[in-house]
């Protein structure tokens with residue numbers, strides 16, 4: 001029973017929040033005259049000493065004390081004697097843990113947002129550096145049209161901005177204080193719930209005691225935001241894995257963010273990127289775990305809910321590592337821009353530009369232009385040259401309406417420069433997007 005019942009091995013991570021919650025509670029008890037001012041002061045000072053002890057020695061995993069709440073009260077009573085027993089007036093572990101956990105998730109969100117800010121900064125810096133660097137853009141992982149590396153990196157920047165906004169929304173939604181809901185029905189003591197809510201930085205007290213002690217949707221919100229974020233990181237990680245492979249050769253990972261092989265000295269493996277990709281699966285598993293735990297629980301608190309913490313802690317740790325690793329990789333990678341350009345040129349990636357030119361300048365219907373372009377691509381392929389290396393006579397041989405102005409659009413630089421539609425890949429657009437993003441950050 002002791003082993004299955006105890007949560008101290010994992011909920012000891014809540015100790016700072018548990019102390020903060022108890023201090024807010026006892027200050028309120030004192031002010032409301034529910035305990036004497038003197039006892040409240042003794043308890044508050046005692047809680048500070050418990051915190052010092054935890055900070056210095058860690059929290060012991062004594063299973064007989066079950067969880068962090070009982071552990072803290074036991075420590076407190078060792079330090080200040082029986083007056084410690086007054087702390088638990090007008091509360092229950094149910095509103096206590098609901099409060100502690102919200103405080104913890106809130107801190108985790110703040111930490112995550114700071115880390116995402118650093119990743120955004122890294123993406124912006126590298127995107128700016130490569131606003132003009134041409135690379136092949138893919139659909140179906142086939143060379144499609146040239147894009148700029150800056151534009152590609154800014155695509156991830158957009159994803160990270162949305163991820164951050166999901167965390168911000170989750171934080172705003174969860175910022176209500178359960179303290180004072182007691183076990184499930186509220187309390188008959190004259191508590192001041194607004195006072196404790198304010199002391200702990202919540203916007204307001206929760207409005208229904210049953211809901212307050214028994215929902216964990218705030219933790220699910222957090223895990224869902226974490227999952228979305230990890231999916232984006234995983235996609236970026238996958239690009240690094242592909243790009244670092246010899247057939248691609250688009251990126252050289254730094255020594256700090258790659259590993260050697262124990263038997264093949266030439267190897268530089270993208271382990272960190274692979275682990276970021278792998279962690280996304282585990283984070284999603286954490287989200288699923290808590291959602292399944294909550295499904296079908298009647299009101300109010302049930303002990304199943306004690307299992308809310310391990311998946312949240314695990315997801316947080318994995319996500320923090322993933323963000324840090326991707327930030328490090330983005331910051332320190334060497335992009336092989338000459339290789340990217342060569343691949344973009346080799347893939348007939350300006351075929352669309354040829355077709356568009358025929359439409360725009362030659363007045364030819366797009367379908368017909370598409371066929372003409374197909375013949376040009378076939379000829380270039382047969383001759384083993386790139387589209388812009390075909391002679392004018394060869395091109396006019398395919399269609400007489402082509403003239404020398406065609407060469408203005410056949411280079412990959414001309415192609416990317418022409419994509420000036422809002423959100424398009426033109427270097428000027430990329431620079432404007434970076435400027436806008438920097439404004440958002442400020």
Ligand code: ARG
Nearest residue numbers: 007067093094097301305306
């Ligand atoms: N350790 C418990 C948890 O994490 C604290 C709440 C216990 N409440 C109870 N009624 N047994 O959920």
